[in-house]
Amino acid sequence: MSGLLIDGKGFASGLRDRVGLAVSGLSAAGIVPGLAVVLVGEDPASQVYVRSKGRQTVEAGMRSFEHRLPDTCSQTELLALVAQLNADASVHGILVQLPLPAQIDAAAVIEAIDPAKDVDGFHPVNAGRLATGQDALVPCTPLGCLLMLRDQLGDLSGLEAVVIGRSNIVGKPMAQLLLRESCTVTVAHSRTRDLPGTVRRADIVVAAVGRPRMVTGDWIKPGATVIDVGINRVPAPDKGEGATRLVGDCDFDSCAAVAGAITPVPGGVGPMTIACLLANTVVAAARAHGQPVPDGLT
């Protein structure tokens, strides 16, 4: 491998340390940031994430509130819980784990969250604030990607960035953040003609597609920085019958041979997502109490 490995896990650990310091500062002022995570249903992957969010929240000195609802839960019940959390002064951040069961309209649930507590940054008010250059709570996954890119490359202005994927939770906010950094941004998706040729122009590639190992090394401009957001569980017969492993949207070995730097999966964007969630909770708590937003979190 010629490209440098971007250590998301290590970077996330450093960010959590900064979050811990900020929490100590707020605690001295009598403020303990609180994060509420709502999980509907029993999806095993979601349970793993929710557990590690809760653990890391407590480790950073914050309060963690976990709410579990059965997958038969109605939209009315979920909205009632969101209203209760909106009204609870000890809760500064609210995250409703996605995806939600089919009987629930996810957009309606996201819009019910108080934008000031929307630490996922999914509420249209936060999306609009980000798009119009105002203070916003920024979605955790793209924020984590941006922090790693800035650390790797310094000033991003003028760089060609290609984001593959246009979801509201990753692709679109990632494009907004890169635009805010004065990159020249292209957003590619399933209707893009000549995806390999488009990606080949990029100094920065962010892959958020959900297709295991789709991006191969022959798509990558030599020296480009590759951020792999994909989390795909695939069969791993070499590890034994029925075994699986996590892979990204990039074919790691061929991309790493050409890239200047690349994030691994696991150990790249994933850990940064959770660290940014903690950081957003501190930001929300500071703002809720009229305190200055601590340095080093965004």
Ligand SMILES: NC(=O)C1=CN([C@@H]2O[C@H](COP(=O)(O)OP(=O)(O)OC[C@H]3O[C@@H](n4cnc5c(N)ncnc54)[C@H](OP(=O)(O)O)[C@@H]3O)[C@@H](O)[C@H]2O)C=CC1
């Ligand atoms: N590391 C982390 O913390 C997180 C990781 N993820 C992972 O990131 C990936 C993307 O997630 P998410 O944004 O929610 O996914 P979505 O399914 O919502 O969006 C996928 C996007 O990829 C595009 N796409 C699909 N197939 C192709 C193709 N063949 N060529 C080009 N574009 C394509 C789609 O295009 P179109 O719009 O045209 O359909 C869509 O815009 C997943 O693997 C997910 O698990 C997600 C969140 C957090």
Ligand SMILES: Nc1nc(=O)c2c([nH]1)NC[C@@H]1CN(c3ccc(C(=O)N[C@@H](CCC(=O)O)C(=O)O)cc3)C=[N+]21
């Ligand atoms: N409201 C909401 N907000 C989210 O931010 C949200 C969500 N719903 N639904 C699901 C996706 C996915 N997501 C991940 C978080 C951490 C890892 C992570 O830490 N991954 C580890 C590996 C974990 C493992 O081994 O399974 C890694 O990449 O190293 C992955 C994925 C947040 N999401």
